[in-house]
Amino acid sequence: MLSIRDLSLEIAGTPILHGVSLDVAPGKVFGLVGESGSGKSMTALSVMRLLPQGARLRGRVSLGGTELTALDERQMCAVRGARVAMIFQEPMTALNPLRTIGEQVAETLVVHGAAPRGEAMRIAREKLDRVGLAADRFDLGRYPFELSGGQRQRVCIAMAIALRPAILIADEPTTALDVTTQAQILALLESLVREEGMGLMLITHDLAVVAGMADEVAVMREGRIVERGPTETLFRTRRHPYTRALLAASSHVPKRAALRSAGAPPVLEVEGAVRDYPLGRGAVFGARGHFRAVDGVSLAVGRGESVGLVGESGCGKSTLARAILGLEPLQVGAIRLEGAPVDAARGVPGALRAKMQVVFQDPFGSFNPRHRVARLVAEPFHLVGRPPDWRDRVAEALQAVGLKPADMEKFPHEFSGGQRQRIAIARAIVIRPRLVILDEAVSALDVSIRAQILELLADLQGRFGLSYLFISHDLAVVRAITDRVLVMRAGRIVEEGPTEAVFAAPRHGYTRQLLAATPRIPEDWLAEETRHGA
Amino acid sequence: MARYLASRLVSLLVSLAVASLVIFAVIEVIPGDTAAFMLGLNAQPDTVAALRAELGLDLPRSLRYLAWIGGMLTGDFGVSYTYRVPVAELISARLQVSLPLTLYALALSTAIAIPVGLIAAARRGRPADYAIMGVTQLGIAVPNFWFAMLLVALFAVTLRWFSAGGFPGWEAGLWAGLKALTLPAVALALPQASILARVMRSALIETLGQDYIRTARAKGLTEAQAIRAHAFRNALIPVMTILGLQFSFLLAGAIIIENVFFLPGLGRLIFQAITQRDLIVVESTVMLLVFAVILVTFLVDLAYAAIDPRLRR
Numbered sequence: 001m002l003s004i005r006d007l008s009l010e011i012a013g014t015p016i017l018h019g020v021s022l023d024v025a026p027g028k029v030f031g032l033v034g035e036s037g038s039g040k041s042m043t044a045l046s047v048m049r050l051l052p053q054g055a056r057l058r059g060r061v062s063l064g065g066t067e068l069t070a071l072d073e074r075q076m077c078a079v080r081g082a083r084v085a086m087i088f089q090e091p092m093t094a095l096n097p098l099r100t101i102g103e104q105v106a107e108t109l110v111v112h113g114a115a116p117r118g119e120a121m122r123i124a125r126e127k128l129d130r131v132g133l134a135a136d137r138f139d140l141g142r143y144p145f146e147l148s149g150g151q152r153q154r155v156c157i158a159m160a161i162a163l164r165p166a167i168l169i170a171d172e173p174t175t176a177l178d179v180t181t182q183a184q185i186l187a188l189l190e191s192l193v194r195e196e197g198m199g200l201m202l203i204t205h206d207l208a209v210v211a212g213m214a215d216e217v218a219v220m221r222e223g224r225i226v227e228r229g230p231t232e233t234l235f236r237t238r239r240h241p242y243t244r245a246l247l248a249a250s251s252h253v254p255k256r257a258a259l260r261s262a263g264a265p266p267v268l269e270v271e272g273a274v275r276d277y278p279l280g281r282g283a284v285f286g287a288r289g290h291f292r293a294v295d296g297v298s299l300a301v302g303r304g305e306s307v308g309l310v311g312e313s314g315c316g317k318s319t320l321a322r323a324i325l326g327l328e329p330l331q332v333g334a335i336r337l338e339g340a341p342v343d344a345a346r347g348v349p350g351a352l353r354a355k356m357q358v359v360f361q362d363p364f365g366s367f368n369p370r371h372r373v374a375r376l377v378a379e380p381f382h383l384v385g386r387p388p389d390w391r392d393r394v395a396e397a398l399q400a401v402g403l404k405p406a407d408m409e410k411f412p413h414e415f416s417g418g419q420r421q422r423i424a425i426a427r428a429i430v431i432r433p434r435l436v437i438l439d440e441a442v443s444a445l446d447v448s449i450r451a452q453i454l455e456l457l458a459d460l461q462g463r464f465g466l467s468y469l470f471i472s473h474d475l476a477v478v479r480a481i482t483d484r485v486l487v488m489r490a491g492r493i494v495e496e497g498p499t500e501a502v503f504a505a506p507r508h509g510y511t512r513q514l515l516a517a518t519p520r521i522p523e524d525w526l527a528e529e530t531r532h533g534a
Numbered sequence: 535m536a537r538y539l540a541s542r543l544v545s546l547l548v549s550l551a552v553a554s555l556v557i558f559a560v561i562e563v564i565p566g567d568t569a570a571f572m573l574g575l576n577a578q579p580d581t582v583a584a585l586r587a588e589l590g591l592d593l594p595r596s597l598r599y600l601a602w603i604g605g606m607l608t609g610d611f612g613v614s615y616t617y618r619v620p621v622a623e624l625i626s627a628r629l630q631v632s633l634p635l636t637l638y639a640l641a642l643s644t645a646i647a648i649p650v651g652l653i654a655a656a657r658r659g660r661p662a663d664y665a666i667m668g669v670t671q672l673g674i675a676v677p678n679f680w681f682a683m684l685l686v687a688l689f690a691v692t693l694r695w696f697s698a699g700g701f702p703g704w705e706a707g708l709w710a711g712l713k714a715l716t717l718p719a720v721a722l723a724l725p726q727a728s729i730l731a732r733v734m735r736s737a738l739i740e741t742l743g744q745d746y747i748r749t750a751r752a753k754g755l756t757e758a759q760a761i762r763a764h765a766f767r768n769a770l771i772p773v774m775t776i777l778g779l780q781f782s783f784l785l786a787g788a789i790i791i792e793n794v795f796f797l798p799g800l801g802r803l804i805f806q807a808i809t810q811r812d813l814i815v816v817e818s819t820v821m822l823l824v825f826a827v828i829l830v831t832f833l834v835d836l837a838y839a840a841i842d843p844r845l846r847r
Contacts (some may be wrong), residue, residue, distance in 0.1 A: 053659070077754050077755070077756050080753065081755075082754055085751040090745055094745045095746055098767050098768060099763075111753065145843070145844045160752075458566040
């Protein structure tokens with residue numbers, strides 16, 4: 001068992017962890033939750049001693065009687081992968097692209113001298129079978145690029161469990177995966193814990209994930225564990241205000257004014273949209289195949305309405321968004337914005353483009369780092385010509401999103417992720433569009449920030465009469481902010497209806513599958529009367 | 535793999551065809567009549583016309599282009615106007631010096647650069663890294679002919695281990711030939727090695743920051759093992775690109791070094807041909823160099839495929 005006592009960490013003089021203590025027992029799941037920067041990954045890396053240069057560690061980390069902090073780097077190498085193993089968030093990049101999955105799993109055995117190469121390959125085969133990658137489809141000679149994200153995460157798990165470590169640390173293992181894949185990976189991890197007696201330290205920002213899986217939970221904030229206890233008790237009592245705030249934020253539903261004017265013509269209409277992509281030729285002179293990313297989609301967004309578009313990665317939702325924005329031509333079908341056709345093949349006039357704006361997922365990648373906020377927010381004006389009072393309009397937009405007019409002179413790197421997303425929203429609303437497409441706009445944000453941004457979006461919708469097309473893989477978010485929802489799968493809309501109706505009584509099997517796979521905190525755990533002191 | 539190979543081959547042939555057209559067109563628009571130039575200022579118009587006919591200059595352009603291409607494909611590059619010998623002979627004699635010199639220099643530069651780059655990356659931010667970065671900075675800044683002169687002063691004049699220049703020909707034996715090419719190859723290799731070592735270092739440092747290196751470390755690999763097993767091959771991809779460019783540069787770009795060491799190489803041949811308006815030699819050597827560059831690019835593409843399974847599918 002893994003036991004951490006009074007662990008403190010400084011990196012280049014900056015304190016990161018303050019007296020962290022926790023225990024991970026064999027055959028149990030220990031959930032470590034917290035927002036980004038709370039120190040949960042650093043706790044894990046401190047156990048592994050894979051810290052950046054200039055790190056100073058104090059306190060004790062003992063693993064089955066061995067004091068890990070007393071070991072030198074060579075001895076630590078013998079511990080890593082053998083007695084304590086780790087998997088990470090991003091399965092797409094966690095594997096060496098140039099080496100086969102078999103080699104990479106076998107390597108764990110070979111570097112620890114547990115088996116010669118041939119024997120190691122045989123064991124690698126067993127482990128891949130164990131994580132659900134059967135031999136007939138997942139030969140040892142396959143390369144990571146031939147596998148999906150979920151399959152790659154399975155390879156990482158196989159690598160981690162190859163030597164039956166006592167402790168497995170999983171750092172946001174499913175954050176980058178779709179809900180159905182997430183459910184499968186979590187089930188796999190749980191079975192490894194229960195069947196092989198491994199202790200699992202599950203690090204996540206997602207309270208619902210730990211609620212469904214962990215035996216014990218610790219909540220981290222600013223390098224400290226603020227609350228710790230058996231999962232159900234912790235959720236029910238919520239002793240610490242931060243735990244309460246976190247739980248409230250995760251299930252936050254912003255209040256929205258009912259704006260929808262019945263009978264008015266829709267702002268956006270999509271009719272039978274089809275978008276094909278040509279595939280590479282199979283043979284040099286073979287026929288070219290097509291991939292139909294969007295397959296006969298029709299939808300409408302009314303004035304002041306929020307429409308959710310949910311689906312897993314690769315279902316065509318982003319392609320559809322690009323088509324609506326006039327960035328991709330359609331093969332069949334039509335898109336109309338306030339009655340005017342949006343046709344990428346013929347070019348979309350600036351005045352029409354100005355009626356729709358978009359906010360993307362990544363608040364770090366969507367700004368030119370060398371421009372000041374004033375210039376970034378004023379960008380959409382190039383569609384209609386910059387008005388003489390543009391600086392006032394920018395200031396007004398910044399105020400509308402909760403920033404200060406003085407922020408105009410700053411650069412994007414001076415803002416946090418949540419603030420940058422506010423700047424992105426200011427940029428979208430500065431020319432007063434009719435429609436804002438929010439493409440996973442809150443997916444990269446921590447729950448508390450996400451709740452604030454959702455609140456802001458609801459507020460802006462009321463103030464400016466905006467229509468939203470809210471694209472997301474996160475069902476909870478879509479449920480919180482949309483009036484109607486469309487469920488997309490493999491290019492088609494499989495179910496459509498008022499949000500509450502769809503979530504309460506899904507008709508299509510796929511919707512049911514998605515909802516079932518979504519981790520949820522049991523509702524009676526959150527009931528107000530069970531709260532400590534209430 | 536077959537598709538990748540086919541697409542690279544098609545691109546090779548198209549590049550060659552386009553390059554040959556461009557070279558032919560450029561030579562065509564250069565002012566001055568070759569026949570008139572060869573015969574001098576006082577030549578009679580009918581003598582010039584006769585020579586033009588002899589050289590085939592009076593034929594339509596398309597025919598001359600086809601004749602030029604057809605000739606090159608059969609090994610007939612035409613006859614040099616000034617040397618009055620077949621261009622093919624001239625080039626092949628010069629290639630016997632330039633090609634081994636290029637390969638020698640490249641082999642040296644790779645042999646120096648890869649370990650040096652590895653050491654710098656593995657010790658990044660520490661004294662060894664700073665020292666290597668400083669030395670390679672110097673290696674890039676100092677022109678190669680200066681190295682050449684230093685090398686001559688030390689190894690030829692003072693120590694007398696090598697001769698100061700000239701090439702005895704491969705008839706004198708492999709050893710004698712290699713010995714004559716050693717100092718020029720070292721002079722050529724030093725700046726190239728400096729560039730390559732820096733590329734190797736930065737590629738490796740970038741690779742070491744990748745998630746899969748962290749995965750490898752979490753499996754229990756030491757940093758040295760992780761570099762050997764996971765980072766090295768991934769870092770080779772940009773290194774291959776630079777190597778390909780360096781080959782092309784060295785093959786014809788060694789003219790100053792050839793002059794310092796009195797080597798009858800390709801660079802000097804081109805230089806002389808240009809000054810003497812020996813356009814057929816210029817045309818053919820340029821085409822040959824273009825061919826070499828395109829071929830090396832093709833080989834580099836194959837090397838990418840050998841390294842990266844994603845290109846082999």
